[in-house]
Amino acid sequence: AQSVTQPDIHITVSEGASLELRCNYSYGATPYLFWYVQSPGQGLQLLLKYFSGDTLVQGIKGFEAEFKRSQSSFNLRKPSVHWSDAAEYFCAVGAFRGGGTSYGKLTFGQGTILTVHP
Amino acid sequence: EAGVTQSPTHLIKTRGQQATLRCSPISGHTSVYWYQQALGLGLQFLLWYDEGEERNRGNFPPRFSGRQFPNYSSELNVNALELEDSALYLCASSFLAGGPSTQYFGPGTRLTVL
Numbered sequence: 001a002q003s004v005t006q007p008d009i010h011i012t013v014s015e016g017a018s019l020e021l022r023c024n025y026s027y028g029a030t031p032y033l034f035w036y037v038q039s040p041g042q043g044l045q046l047l048l049k050y051f052s053g054d055t056l057v058q059g060i061k062g063f064e065a066e067f068k069r070s071q072s073s074f075n076l077r078k079p080s081v082h083w084s085d086a087a088e089y090f091c092a093v094g095a096f097r098g099g100g101t102s103y104g105k106l107t108f109g110q111g112t113i114l115t116v117h118p
Numbered sequence: 119e120a121g122v123t124q125s126p127t128h129l130i131k132t133r134g135q136q137a138t139l140r141c142s143p144i145s146g147h148t149s150v151y152w153y154q155q156a157l158g159l160g161l162q163f164l165l166w167y168d169e170g171e172e173r174n175r176g177n178f179p180p181r182f183s184g185r186q187f188p189n190y191s192s193e194l195n196v197n198a199l200e201l202e203d204s205a206l207y208l209c210a211s212s213f214l215a216g217g218p219s220t221q222y223f224g225p226g227t228r229l230t231v232l
Contacts, residue, residue: 032218034220034221036223041206041226041228042225042226043122043208043223043224043225043226044208044210044223045223046220046222046223049220051217051218090161094218094221096217096218096219101174103173103174104149104151104166104168104173104174105151105163105166105174105176106151106153106161106163106210106221107163108160108161109160110160111160111161
């Protein structure tokens with residue numbers, strides 16, 4: 001079964017500082033990986049995704065993530081955080097082959113709440 | 119392009135009642151997914167419909183059910199509501215092309231069970 005771990009429940013950074021949110025996954029086949037962001041009481045907005053190819057993927061709002069198969073990680077980064085980035089961030093892994101109970105669904109990590117200090 | 123829409127925004131029910139939540143996918147998307155986001159339990163997969171058929175369901179009791187209509191919109195029904203069903207219910211849609219696909223989420227329906 002697939003699983004996702006986001007080790008940091010809450011991260012606080014100052015505006016303008018760099019950011020890295022950690023994500024580790026467990027999946028037996030080629031993982032399809034996603035980062036979503038959720039503002040309070042809202043739905044999920046897709047930041048970026050990795051299906052194949054270049055392991056460094058660029059997303060919206062200046063975010064990027066790097067897929068490292070050897071470490072089973074897909075960490076999200078941003079060089080300079082803005083106050084509007086304060087939200088909850090979710091890493092997810094998707095299964096799109098082979099059928100079974102995981103087929104078609106996204107499995108999410110527990111989320112990381114980002115607070116930005118002015 | 120219009121995104122995924124959900125209705126109602128908020129829904130208040132009492133224990134034992136039934137709730138019906140609705141979702142309209144992005145135009146051209148044939149798959150609809152339902153997730154539950156309950157406090158302390160995170161985002162849990164509920165159901166997946168594609169081309170009118172249920173393709174997969176998560177670890178939820180049978181009182182959670184749904185359907186997909188010919189126009190690809192979907193309904194989630196929760197029967198015999200319990201207090202722990204209080205949650206944000208998120209709908210997502212995607213277009214399947216035989217490989218990995220991206221799920222785009224709606225704003226959610228907040229269900230409160232009293």
